[in-house]
Amino acid sequence: MIDLLKEVARGKRGARDLNYEEAARAAEAILGLTASPVQIGAFLIAERIKLESVEELEAFVHVCRKYAHRTPQREGLDCAGPYDGRKISFIATFPTAFLLSAAGLPVTLHGADSLPPKWGITLQDIMFEAGIDIARHSREEAMLAASESDVLYADAQKWCPPLGGIRDIREEMGMRTIFNTAEKLVDYGCSPYIVFGIYHNTVFDRLARLLIKLGYQKALIVQGVEGSEDLYIDRPSRVYTIADGQSSLDIIDPESLGLDIAVPEVNWTARVQLMTAEAVMQGGGHLAFYNQTLLNSAVRLHLAGKAGSVEEGMYICKALLDTGKAWDVYMKWKSSLRGCQTAAQSPG
Missing domain, CATH: 3.40.1030.10 (Nucleoside phosphorylase/phosphoribosyltransferase catalytic domain)
Structure with a gap:
């Protein structure tokens, strides 16, 4: 998680968007609680300042879906x-x-x-x-x-x-x-x-x-x-x-x-x-x-x-x-x- 934090927490000008694979790793670390609470809080604040990219959002959605109980209903x-x-x-x-x-x-x-x-x-x-x-x-x-x-x-x-x-x-x-x-x-x-x-x-x-x-x-x-x-x-x-x-x-x-x-x-x-x-x-x-x-x-x-x-x-x-x-x-x-x-x- 630390290496990912270094990329998103360099400040508004220095921070870069994560690619899909990197963002998925971050989401796994957060949702699996393998990252510490301090690291999770720092990452989420850094993303809030930087603003989430489409790829980052997509990765977080997919990881959430991976751990969710999803049951197809009639087309709705x-x-x-x-x-x-x-x-x-x-x-x-x-x-x-x-x-x-x-x-x-x-x-x-x-x-x-x-x-x-x-x-x-x-x-x-x-x-x-x-x-x-x-x-x-x-x-x-x-x-x-x-x-x-x-x-x-x-x-x-x-x-x-x-x-x-x-x-x-x-x-x-x-x-x-x-x-x-x-x-x-x-x-x-x-x-x-x-x-x-x-x-x-x-x-x-x-x-x-x-x-x-x-x-x-x-x-x-x-x-x-x-x-x-x-x-x-x-x-x-x-x-x-x-x-x-x-x-x-x-x-x-x-x-x-x-x-x-x-x-x-x-x-x-x-x-x-x-x-x-x-x-x-x-x-x-x-x-x-x-x-x-x-x-x-x-x-x-x-x-x-x-x-x-x-x-x-x-x-x-x-x-x-x-x-x-x-x-x-x-x-x-x-x-x-x-x-x-x-x-x-x-x-x-």
Whole structure:
């Protein structure tokens, strides 16, 4: 590890990018904990200063995948949002997952307990409020729920144990590292489609080249709400669409689709997130969050070829929301996981 550190830690001007083989060696040393905590921290900080190259990111993703439990699902969509959570916005990707499933598109969600730098509300926090303690569920139970609902949730630190092994180091560092990107691309369901959230538009090109290298059939990179994969509902969102090995910049404007609406100020907690999502899935709730779920679902449905246009996707998804089909899928998923939990708690 020391020889690799010498290359990436020479300062902003002297540092060089590692080639794929070197980066893979570094990832192996970190995830295998053969490097010391000091070496791991130094490497991650040096990469943060230098900025990760496409080859380095690709190597780290592949090494993460090597140690992960990856189970091919029916051809579906991977929703790759930030593991450090959200603080000031609605997590529309949660109800969107069940709406997409109701429309015939299987979905994989994944995450972990909150991480730096944001330490926000996570999908697992919302699930806990719904009575699902994901830490108590096996991968087999998650897959059973997916078989009944076409929505898979993967607890990253259970499905890729080495990520759990370096959690303490990441918490002590308290900053973004290369793993904030790599962990979102493990692709537990082996999906041909992905929607991936970013914060800064300066990484659009790098991430587009990475997703092309990773072989996704189609991908959407979204400069979304709080760096998430969620499109804004109160203003346009910049996106990169990737298909056939090519990428193109686009703007998705909710106003042009008749959906633009002011977002109310909300004191978000995990409980409020759950209540808002459940209201939307039952065809109600505040119009801003209903529309945001509708927009994100329609765009993702179109990306995966399940709708001929975003407008058609909106028509399909609105009917599924208003008739309770998305709610039915959610209840199947929730009942499966809670049923496993209850069985595990029963004596004898």
